[in-house]
Amino acid sequence: MTHTGLSPLAWLADVERDRRAAGLRRALRTRPPVGTELDLASNDYLGLSQHPAVLDGGIAALRTWGAGAGGSRLVTGNTELHEEFETALAAFVGSESALVFSSGYTANIGAVVALTGPGALLVSDAMTHASLVDACRLSRSRVVVTPHRDVAAVEAALAERTEERAVVVTESVFSTDGALAPLRKLREVCRRHGALLIVDEAHGLGVRGSGGQGLVQELGLAGDPDIVVTTTLSKALGSQGGAVLGPAAVRAHLIDTARTFIFDTGLTPAAVGAALAALQVLIAEPQRAHAVLTHATELAHICGSPEQPDSAVVSVILGDPEVAVGAAAACLDRGIRVGCFRPPTVPAGTSRLRLTARASLSDDEMASARRVLSEVLAAARA
Structure with a gap:
């Protein structure tokens, strides 16, 4: 078989098309130095990156x-x-x-x-x-x-x-x-x-x-x-x-x-x-660790989970990757940045929003999270 004239990277177009059809295409999102959104996606659990x-x-x-x-x-x-x-x-x-x-x-x-x-x-x-x-x-x-x-x-x-x-x-x-x-x-x-x-x-x-x-x-x-x-x-x-x-x-x-x-x-x-x-x-300031878990518990209750989280991570399984991506985008449109995990990061059928609590979250920020997440998750689960 001859391959003359065929680009050695031609196969990438087929892979990209298949990933897009499966709702698994990823994209970088540039953020400014001072974000305007409430960040519930980063792993800055203690709020120390800007301390x-x-x-x-x-x-x-x-x-x-x-x-x-x-x-x-x-x-x-x-x-x-x-x-x-x-x-x-x-x-x-x-x-x-x-x-x-x-x-x-x-x-x-x-x-x-x-x-x-x-x-x-x-x-x-x-x-x-x-x-x-x-x-x-x-x-x-x-x-x-x-x-x-x-x-x-x-x-x-x-x-x-x-x-x-x-x-x-x-x-x-x-x-x-x-x-x-x-x-x-x-x-x-x-x-x-x-x-x-x-x-x-x-x-x-x-x-x-x-x-x-x-x-x-x-x-x-x-x-x-x-x-x-x-x-x-x-x-x-x-x-x-x-x-x-x-x-x-x-x-x-x-x-x-x-x-x-x-x-x-x-x-x-x-x-x-x-x-x-x-x-x-x-x-x-050892109390920062306790504050993370306190805020994680509140976020879990906002998302409809009666269980107390064991960590800063609150996982909200929505199943379909496109539903999860849409919910994450809806949160961002309303001023809250959340994580979105899809295959292969998680098993098929378990695409999810991944929220992370932070020790430095204020009462006003938690109130905003409650309002936005309640609306977005109600629509995603409908």
Whole structure:
């Protein structure tokens, strides 16, 4: 067969047409520096991305260390500020050590790939974040995907393994539905079968636990030698970057082997300075974590859910992707920005609005949310 004259990207037109027909076409939406809409879509759970102390922390780091890290952390990109933040974050969550990466995505890939590999079994919850899914694919381990929050399935996979090593990965707070992972039960299963548990606290840090120390800390598992925690600095801490927390031996191993650490430019100092300042604000104002859950409960009731959310995430399932997209657009037309999750982010038939609570929401903003969401959801469900 000859392909002369055929563009190697011609297939993209067919893919785009099919995605548009299925209501799955995505588009970037540019926002101004000061938004006029009420934001119920971002992951700025504690409202710290615009906090004066956090901005000052980023600016001070920028002026001291420059705009970029200048290289990987193994070359020139490791600063005193990076290590100061790692020490502070590890102490806050009750971990022996921490290692900062350029994003939560690279932290997850770095940790999972470096701690698994050929000859290992990797067990992953079906609803884990895309970064963990990609980490499983890159690990070269045998991967078993278990049903959402199904501890019995995890135990069955571990019991049947022939591999010498095994790792279980989960989010502490699942990003799409806001549900909590059964961490205590998973830890018990892992301990019975000699498996390592990796927990992504991206949506737990700053929201769950005493003063926002995370779900691992809340359940009394902080510092457990059989648990490695990953997190992001871009949600509750309002900055950018990621981190892996755990035993000092894990930190040392990642420095030697994690490709997303070794070959990636170090996290920009301004982001580190902002994250450190945000952490200091959270320590000084632990009530912010409680405020997030209080506002999440109110948002859930507004959306017709009688249940109290376990996290900042309020998931409103509408089913059809076009209905969900239309509802999100209707909210935006009325001055409220909400998230909209469709396949492949969520399973087919579960397209949804994803609302996120924020500690800094005012009474007037909650009243606006009540008025708009009640109208839009009534129309979407009609």
